[in-house]
Amino acid sequence: REVFPKLSVEQNIKIGETVNAGSDDLLYDEIYDYFPILQERADQQAGTLSGGQQQMLAIARALVSNPDVLLLDEPSEGIQPSIVxxxxxxxxxINDQLGTTILFVEQNLGVIRELADRCYAMERGTFVDTVGPETLADEDALAE
Structure with missing residues (x-):
């Protein structure tokens, strides 16, 4: 998740303002709407948050400067199912309301089904297939 553990939640989010330096459109209201726990814990050290809350913080930090593309690597890894x-x-x-394209790497099939419009299957670092929503919904087709 790579939060700055000694900094507060608010300080971690402020660091994200520099990601899209060309944008004056900061999304504090939106990220606190998506992740209200972060606003409640704004003064808390990031390292004391749960794993799921740290993941939310990492996403909020990346999102605050309104990027066109949000890249996520295994957003469900090590997080309890309800938080996933x-x-x-x-x-x-975020994708629907802000129009942010989300490109993510994930092994959790439930997350993939929930989010993916398009899916590329990889094996040992090589793309082996393109999988559409119909195939994602079909357990037998995925097994092939």
Whole structure:
């Protein structure tokens, strides 16, 4: 998740303002709408947050400067299922409401089904297939 553990939640998010330096459109209201726990814990050290809350913080930090593309690597890794579900719903809302393209690497099939419009299967670093929503919904087709 790579949060700055000694900095506060608010300080971690402020660091994200520099990601899209050309944008004056900061999304504090939106990220606190998606992740209200972060606003509640703005003064708390990031390292004391749960794993799921740290993941939300990492996403909020990347999102605050309104990027065109959000890159996520295994957003569900090491997070309890209820938080994974919440983060998946939030990512869907971010894509729908803000128009942010989300490119993510994920092994959790539930997350992939929830978020992916398009899916590329890889094996040992090589693309082996393109999988559409119909195939993602079909367990037998995925097994092939």
């Amino acid at each position: 579900d919440q983060i998946s719903r939030d990512m869907k809302r």
